[in-house]
Amino acid sequence: SYVLTQPPSVSVAPGKTAKITCGGNNIGGKGVHWYQQKPGQAPVLVIFFDTERPSEIPERFSGANSGNTATLTINRVEAGDEADYYCQVWDSYSDHVVFGGGTQLTVL
Amino acid sequence: EVQLLESGGGLVQPGGSLRLSCAASGLTSDTFATSWVRQAPGKGLEWVSAISGGGDYTYYADSVKGRFTISRDKSKNTLYLQMNSLRVDDTAVYYCAKDRRQQVVHFQGFFWGQGTVVTVSS
Numbered sequence: 424s425y426v427l428t429q430p431p432s433v434s435v436a437p438g439k440t441a442k443i444t445c446g447g448n449n450i451g452g453k454g455v456h457w458y459q460q461k462p463g464q465a466p467v468l469v470i471f472f473d474t475e476r477p478s479e480i481p482e483r484f485s486g487a488n489s490g491n492t493a494t495l496t497i498n499r500v501e502a503g504d505e506a507d508y509y510c511q512v513w514d515s516y517s518d519h520v521v522f523g524g525g526t527q528l529t530v531l
Numbered sequence: 532e533v534q535l536l537e538s539g540g541g542l543v544q545p546g547g548s549l550r551l552s553c554a555a556s557g558l559t560s561d562t563f564a565t566s567w568v569r570q571a572p573g574k575g576l577e578w579v580s581a582i583s584g585g586g587d588y589t590y591y592a593d594s595v596k597g598r599f600t601i602s603r604d605k606s607k608n609t610l611y612l613q614m615n616s617l618r619v620d621d622t623a624v625y626y627c628a629k630d631r632r633q634q635v636v637h638f639q640g641f642f643w644g645q646g647t648v649v650t651v652s653s
Contacts, residue, residue, distance in 0.1 A: 520578035
């Protein structure tokens with residue numbers, strides 16, 4: 424089955440840029456979606472189809488996808504961005520939705 | 532505003548059954564692909580099952596195939612997950628998540644419920 428690999432944790436100072444990666448075999452050929460989940464809350468979609476952003480999500484959030492790595496970038500990080508972030512794709516070989524293991528973003 | 536409300540969770544013994552429901556409001560007609568996603572305590576998100584907007588296509592994770600059944604009642608804007616032969620490792624918060632499209636392919640969870648807790652324990 425298709426595997427998505429994320430770093431368990433990323434730390435960043437307020438006001439700086441956070442980059443969270445999601446690795447997968449030829450992931451650049453798939454549409455990647457990203458979710459933010461804060462403690463005790465349901466996930467929220469922050470990026471869909473690699474680079475698209477729901478209207479309610481700040482422009483500070485952006486995505487890229489090429490080769491074997493997709494990346495979620497958060498510019499001018501704020502304390503409120505501290506959360507777990509998950510990447511997700513559709514695996515057409517298995518007809519499964521696949522999530523990455525998640526990355527805990529810590530704002531120092 | 533689309534809202535999803537899950538219900539039906541609870542404590543059940545191994546081998547038992549539960550039926551989860553996900554009621555959608557804020558939709559004139561629910562024709563959107565929907566998934567069940569679960570999260571075990573302290574763990575990440577795990578996709579469980581999905582159904583197309585028309586209800587004619589269903590998909591299951593290998594870990595639940597043959598034990599869980601997803602269905603939908605369009606007249607009630609409600610999604611169901613029948614869970615049989617429950618195991619201890621099925622313990623999790625179960626979320627329903629809805630796309631803005633009918634097809635499950637390239638599923639994106641635009642809307643999420645707050646989840647219902649399922650505990651499988653003797």
